[in-house]
Amino acid sequence: MGAACQTCAKAEQSTKESISPTNVVAATPVQNEETVIKFLSKVKLFQRLPKDVMTTLASACVPVEYKPKARIISQGDDGEHVFLIQVGEADVEVNGKKVATLKANDYFGESALLRNEPRTATITARTDLKALQLARERFDLLGLRERLEFPQRKAVGGGGMNELVTKPPSPKTEQERQDMIQALKNNDNLMSVVSLSDKNLDSMVDVAWKEEIKAGTKLITEGDLNADYFYVVQVGTFDVVIGESKTAEEGGPQTVGSITTGGSFGELALLYFAPRAATIQARDAAAVWVIDRKHFKDILAESSTAMAEEYIKYLDKVELLQPLQEEEKAALGRSLTEMTFTKGEVIFQQGEKGDAFYILIEGQVSVITDGREVTKLKATPEKPSFFGERALLNNEPRNATLQVLSEVAKTLTVDRQSFDMVLGPLEELQTRGRQGKSKLQGKSAAMKVSKSLPSGRKFGLIPRKDLRRVGLLGCGAFGAVELVEHTGLGDTYALKALSKGYVMKSGMQQNVLNEKNVQIMCDSPFIIKLFETYNGTQSLYFLLEPALGGLFGKESHAKFYVAGVVNAFQHLHG
Numbered sequence: 378m379g380a381a382c383q384t385c386a387k388a389e390q391s392t393k394e395s396i397s398p399t400n401v402v403a404a405t406p407v408q409n410e411e412t413v414i415k416f417l418s419k420v421k422l423f424q425r426l427p428k429d430v431m432t433t434l435a436s437a438c439v440p441v442e443y444k445p446k447a448r449i450i451s452q453g454d455d456g457e458h459v460f461l462i463q464v465g466e467a468d469v470e471v472n473g474k475k476v477a478t479l480k481a482n483d484y485f486g487e488s489a490l491l492r493n494e495p496r497t498a499t500i501t502a503r504t505d506l507k508a509l510q511l512a513r514e515r516f517d518l519l520g521l522r523e524r525l526e527f528p529q530r531k532a533v534g535g536g537g538m539n540e541l542v543t544k545p546p547s548p549k550t551e552q553e554r555q556d557m558i559q560a561l562k563n564n565d566n567l568m569s570v571v572s573l574s575d576k577n578l579d580s581m582v583d584v585a586w587k588e589e590i591k592a593g594t595k596l597i598t599e600g601d602l603n604a605d606y607f608y609v610v611q612v613g614t615f616d617v618v619i620g621e622s623k624t625a626e627e628g629g630p631q632t633v634g635s636i637t638t639g640g641s642f643g644e645l646a647l648l649y650f651a652p653r654a655a656t657i658q659a660r661d662a663a664a665v666w667v668i669d670r671k672h673f674k675d676i677l678a679e680s681s682t683a684m685a686e687e688y689i690k691y692l693d694k695v696e697l698l699q700p701l702q703e704e705e706k707a708a709l710g711r712s713l714t715e716m717t718f719t720k721g722e723v724i725f726q727q728g729e730k731g732d733a734f735y736i737l738i739e740g741q742v743s744v745i746t747d748g749r750e751v752t753k754l755k756a757t758p759e760k761p762s763f764f765g766e767r768a769l770l771n772n773e774p775r776n777a778t779l780q781v782l783s784e785v786a787k788t789l790t791v792d793r794q795s796f797d798m799v800l801g802p803l804e805e806l807q808t809r810g811r812q813g814k815s816k817l818q819g820k821s822a823a824m825k826v827s828k829s830l831p832s833g834r835k836f837g838l839i840p841r842k843d844l845r846r847v848g849l850l851g852c853g854a855f856g857a858v859e860l861v862e863h864t865g866l867g868d869t870y871a872l873k874a875l876s877k878g879y880v881m882k883s884g885m886q887q888n889v890l891n892e893k894n895v896q897i898m899c900d901s902p903f904i905i906k907l908f909e910t911y912n913g914t915q916s917l918y919f920l921l922e923p924a925l926g927g928l929f930g931k932e933s934h935a936k937f938y939v940a941g942v943v944n945a946f947q948h949l950h951g
Contacts, residue, residue, distance in 0.1 A: 613663020740786030
């Protein structure tokens with residue numbers, strides 16, 4: 378009992394010290410506990426807490442008041458409190474731009490309860506505002522961290538609360554259209570992810586509007602998650618600046634490049650929902666063509682759909698795949714990956730284990746057996762060639778070496794393991810024929826491996842359409858990780874997206890397959906569980922167990938994490 382009192386006293390003192398006198402207009406008298414509990418039960422952040430925990434939570438809250446225009450938290454500051462609005466409204470600003478208005482029963486600063494990280498937005502009282510303030514330290518001391526469900530809403534500053542502003546398309550001369558099309562073709566990041574047809578390029582040009590930019594204007598700010606626009610420079614020069622948040626002692630901001638007439642920027646954040654990688658600032662007066670996020674993504678999706686339909690036409694010409702039904706060919710078409718090889722490059726070597734099938738759609742290759750060329754294969758999109766298809770049946774050694782003769786050779790490829798995951802073994806499909814029952818009906822690709830899963834775990838039980846995005850957990854080189862919620866059950870998961878274009882560009886295909894296979898085999902409370910895999914038009918997805926929180930600098934926490942890692946290794950290697 379005495380220890381508990383000391384803990385409460387320490388928490389109370391911490392709370393008193395943490396209230397900032399410059400921001401709080403008044404700390405109001407403590408409210409009736411029943412009134413506070415009733416209010417907290419309406420706040421989505423805490424709705425799933427049981428009543429006994431809600432009572433403890435109510436005791437930890439401190440009532441505060443703010444006058445209109447009072448700044449409550451500032452973007453970039455360290456976060457130590459979450460605020461729950463009881464009465465009034467507050468404006469949300471990201472990088473100086475208003476993105477939302479919060480009202481009664483809403484909350485902000487919630488990430489401060491989970492980890493010590495800078496504020497992602499500035500919150501200013503719009504009207505007289507009454508709120509409850511909860512300090513992270515007291516939250517931890519009262520043991521509430523383990524009982525809290527992660528916030529079931531879109532994160533402030535994550536792009537979910539922005540109202541996309543679009544303008545009518547601007548008129549363009551024929552020369553301006555051609556310049557824009559060439560700029561799009563010259564964007565390596567964009568073209569490595571999706572093949573844009575002439576129709577797609579024309580659609581991009583059609584929806585673009587023109588904007589005049591003053592010298593010094595920042596079109597993009599480093600770290601910003603509100604990625605809404607893609608830009609093509611019509612005239613002028615833009616500086617690429619990184620490290621704007623660094624102090625002079627840390628090296629300060631640095632200009633690392635420039636983008637001039639005919640260049641383009643902003644595509645990466647739109648493609649992968651990643652924070653802006655740099656600040657783009659006009660060096661002098663300039664003009665840009667702007668394409669908004671919705672049109673940009675719609676046109677890319679249209680391109681991916683058209684591409685899959687084109688791939689199906691190639692599959693129709695492969696004799697070994699004749700037993701496939703139309704929906705199976707469509708699924709396989711979506712699984713094909715484009716690979717480009719250069720002159721002299723070996724696609725595969727005689728004697729090595731065959732594990733992938735190739736469709737040559739552009740270029741010429743030499744077929745070499747025992748060091749001697751026996752034939753050449755030449756292809757165009759209208760007349761493709763095929764090789765390596767028997768790898769879909771077995772892993773027998775390659776009977777020839779395939780080497781590129783042309784300057785560039787483009788292929789579409791699928792490995793045997795991916796084929797089996799999507800459709801099942803090809804031998805079974807050949808035995809079944811075109812009239813048999815498709816394994817696609819009522820099953821996801823992951824269901825096909827469920828028999829090999831430990832402890833009766835099954836795949837195919839969570840359709841992607843049943844998942845609702847809650848917020849962004851983080852971004853990496855290959856894509857983003859989002860917190861999602863099952864709309865029917867309320868269970869939360871981490872959905873990791875891997876860009877197909879980036880995976881291919883970095884040669885990480887086998888690593889991704891290995892990651893999936895290892896996680897499928899694991900069944901340990903000390904290893905993140907894999908629940909599903911999904912195949913999208915531009916990305917691969919892993920549906921994972923969410924692991925929220927982080928390292929907090931205490932010895933007990935360090936011991937816990939070290940013990941968890943040791944147990945994970947024991948499971949993997951035991």
